[in-house]
Amino acid sequence: MSRRGAAGPQASEKQRDAGVTVQLRVTPRAARNAIKRDGDLLRVHVTASPVDGAANAALIRLLASRLRVPASTIHIVSGQAGRTKLLHMDTLSAEDFWQRVTST
Numbered sequence: 330m331s332r333r334g335a336a337g338p339q340a341s342e343k344q345r346d347a348g349v350t351v352q353l354r355v356t357p358r359a360a361r362n363a364i365k366r367d368g369d370l371l372r373v374h375v376t377a378s379p380v381d382g383a384a385n386a387a388l389i390r391l392l393a394s395r396l397r398v399p400a401s402t403i404h405i406v407s408g409q410a411g412r413t414k415l416l417h418m419d420t421l422s423a424e425d426f427w428q429r430v431t432s433t
Contacts, residue, residue: 348402348419349426355412357384362391366431385409396421396429 351371359374366372377387385405393400398420408414418426 348417349421349423350406350415350417351426352413352415355384355388355414357412362387364391364395364430371430382409385414388414392416392418392430396426 353371353373356372356374357377357379359376361374362376363374364371365374373388373391375384375387375391377383379385389400389403389405392403396403396418398418402419404417404419406415406417421429
């Protein structure tokens, strides 16, 4: 796995042969759904509660909508029960990911 610094923060993403893996911080029970880039960290706020996987499902739906990819291509690799998560997206490069996630 090689690091890709030009497309986004080095500390929070890894380019794999197919897709991109990104570390992010989730805030459940937020006032509104939002995606913010905070330096080297991607912060995602979801209105759903962290009960029975509702916040994880909301996270995936929000990212799929923003990135314009099917939700089935976004996988939580680690952090299912925590706020810090590692996600893998099958269909995007690191450059595409950062370009789409920071656009409005």
